[in-house]
Amino acid sequence: MNKLFYKDSTWAIIFLFPHLILFLAFMLFPVIGSFVLSFASWDLIGELEWIGFGNYVELYNDEIFVEVFWNTVIFTAVSVPVGIFISLLLAVALNQKIGGIKFYRVAYFLPVISSMVAVAIIWQWIYNPEYGFLNFLLDLVGIDGPNWLSSQTWALPAVIITTIWKNLGFNMLIFLAGLQGISDSYYEAAELDGASVIQKFRHITVPLLSPTTFFITIMAIINSFQVFDTVYLMTGGGPGRATSVIVHYLYQNGFEYFRMGYASAMAYVLFFLVFILTIIQFLRQKRNSIY
Incomplete structure (x- = not known):
């Protein structure tokens, strides 16, 4: 038994060794190295200068960092709930038994696998103030469209819209998988009780999709x-x-x-921020879980 165990363990180590090397080289060592660098000043060429918490103190007093931090918060606060809501509605619509449903599912998922470079070029054309499609539509209803990507007011909303469109298909696909795991018997029983479409969505679909919604929310944040x-x-x-x-x-x-x-210190501030938000979401999910 021991001989067989050691033989299997040896082969397991042999097959896992290449992956382990890649993990150490491109994951673990860079993570540890960036943490060490966050307490130093280094320009890639000169010698390392240890400055303790100097980078973190500078971050606290950096007005630009504060500005980009709030841009990130606004971006997240808008794109996450709006994207989740739209993708849920799309998933419900594409969960129906209608003709050509596979085509629609593929069409909505296509932006997810499209190159971000191609997506950016397309949306830059859509937002173009002179010959862009969006301003053309606005002009048809008598609205003078803004210079989207060059406007202090409209540039961030434009980026948010593009991001929501790009990620819509992924969230929709996950919701669709969750919807197909809900038994039809729940809806049949609700129909016997005279429940409307909205009531079934609110009292059956949304609660039973809570684990799926939780996963999508965490990933989206x-x-x-x-x-x-x-x-x-x-x-x-x-x-x-x-x-x-x-x-x-x-x-x-x-x-x-x-x-x-300084960049490494910023990365770890971002890491702890995301970590705290994730923990909060886990605690909320555990408290509100229906299971």
């Missing part, structure tokens, strides 16, 4: 606080700092200003 590619490709954080978010400012400090220690 984490992804929203880590948003970068949409901002970088569409606006570059501008105009000014109107669309700059934490990860964008982190990228600038690390790879444009070469302040790796």
